[in-house]
Amino acid sequence: MPWSDHAIWWHVYPLGFLGAERAALPPGEPPRHRLPMLTGWLDHLVGLGCNGLALGPVFAAETHGYDTVDHFRIDPRLGTEDDLTELIRSAADRGVRVLLDGVFNHVGRSFGPFADVVRSGSASPYANWFVPEGDDFRTFEGHGHLVALNHADPAVADHVVAVLGHWLERGVSGWRLDAAYAVPRPFWRTVTDRVRARHPEAWFCGEVIHGDYAAYVTEGGLDSVTQYELWKAVWSSLNDTNPHELAWTLGRHNALLDTFVPQTFVGNHDVTRIASRLHEPRHLAHALTVLFTVGGIPSVYAGxxxxxxxxxxxxEGGDDAVRPAFPADPGGLGSDHLWVEQLHQSLVGLRRRNPWLVRARTQVHTLDDTVLTYVLTDPGSDAAVAVGLNFGTAPATGAVPAAPWTPAAGDGSVDARSGTVSLPGLGWCVATVP
Structure with missing residues (x-):
């Protein structure tokens, strides 16, 4: 297995997590060395069972980090390059890999090459990096402060290759590629092929919300993309008491696994938190069970x-509620909802004991108005995982194939002799073989 098949990411949005200022520091201000605080959270990450730290934007930016002004400089609100490389070293000492977030579809208006174009016009050596549009330049999805790069210019590809390689050489293991869906797939292929020539183990995950997920792998050369279809189906099917929606999406998910391993999640820095999204708090266990049993490379959004x-x-500021500041260290979390952390540990532990789940296909066995049961099997052994989910409030039953099932988690049960799955109202269970 490649290292990425064993990855379970803990996802942090650093500017929010570390309580950084909302906008760039004034010129001449000394850097705020906030990144070292994350070192104190590495043991928390490992304690969850994760082995990857997926960082949001850390590069110099105007405001929220996705308006980059210098891809080669750490945002002074977070610290310095030395702060980042020391964090990478501390993570490596614990067996934790670090993923960076690269924004290469667009830049902030203070981005050096764009500022030069504004000053010098067509005489600027960067004139072809951007596309004139009316009295201005093409922007990203109507956001006037985000200027789109011209991916048809080879110099833009050269720049992106240089940025990716620069930080890979400093110890990061891969990249989340922001707004990958807005960038032509041949551009990604050119860039990733060139970078892999020097960094063959680098992992590239594209943010793809909609579209042909598999094409970003086969045509774009990415390793994975964000599985928004599954994310939506998880909370939507639970809220609507509609197992059919989730079952249909799991079929789609199986088809994606024929081409690549999707990056799966139930929360990230761009969406309403799962605990707020679900109408019924007891459905949180169902959502996490799906995340940690189906194929994919899972991530847990910090908090x-x-x-x-x-x-x-x-x-304006609509992301603030999902990107809050964290305590200085894990002790500041107290005991509030500790049971949810323990549930994560239990389900991540189950996945660690069954690493083959990363590429496992889901076989649905019971599907009715309130119950979904499914089984995943290891093609290389007799190992299997059975899952039962009761979306409704009344006790219910389902079925999986008879096998020597052993209880693993949940409040329901699987009868080994008959394969009957018994679930209390809003119940769930996971059983394993052997």
């Missing part, structure tokens, strides 16, 4: 392991 709440709103 979700304590059922933190936060609603994303479509307004």
């Amino acid at each position: 979700d392991e304590r059922a933190w709440r936060g609603v994303k709103e479509e307004r």
Whole structure:
């Protein structure tokens, strides 16, 4: 297995997590050395069972980090390059890999090459890096402060290759590629092929919300993309008491696994937190069970392991509630919702004991108005995992094939002799073979 098949990420949005200022520091201000605080959270990450730290934007930016102004410089609100490389070293000492978030579809207006184009016009050596549009330049999805790069210019590809290689050489293991869906797939292929020539183990995951997920792998050269279809189906099917929606999406998920291993999640820095999204709090266990049993490379958004709440709103500052500051160290979490953290540990532990789940296909056995049961099997052994989910409030039953099932988690049960799955109202269970 490649190392990425064993990855379970703990996802942090550093500017929020570390309580950074909302906008770039004034020129001449000394850097704020906040990144070292994350070192104190590495043992928490490992304690969950994760082995990867997926960082949101850390590069110099104007405000929220996705308006990059210098891909080669750490945002002074977070610290310095030495702070980041020391964090990478501390993570490596614990067997933890670090993933960076690269924004290569667009830049902030203070980005050096763009500022030069504004000053010098067509005389700028960067004139072809951007596309004129009316009295301005093409922007990203109507956001005037985010100027889109011209991916048809080979110099833009050269720049991205240089950035990716620069930080891979400093110890990161891979990249989340922001807004990958907005970038032409041939551009990604050119870039990833060139970078892999020097960094063959680098892992590239594209943010793809909609579209042909598999094409970003086969045509774009990415390793994985974000599985938004599954994310939506998990909370939507639970809220609507509609197992059919989730079952249909699991079939789609199986088809994706024929091409690549999707990056799976129930929360991230761009969406309402799962604890706020679900109408019924007891459905949180169902959502986590799906995340940690189906194929994929899972991630946990920091705070979700304590059922933190936060609603994303479509307004200025609308992400603030899902990107809050954290305590200085894990001790500041207290005991609130500790049971959710323990549930994460239990389900991640189950996945660690069955690493083959990363590429396992889901076989649905019971599907009715309230119950979904499914089984995943290891093609290389007799190992199997059975899952039963009761979306409704009344006790219910389902079925899986008879096998020597051993209880693993949940409040339901699987009868080994008959394969009957018994579930209390809003119940769930996981059983394993051997």
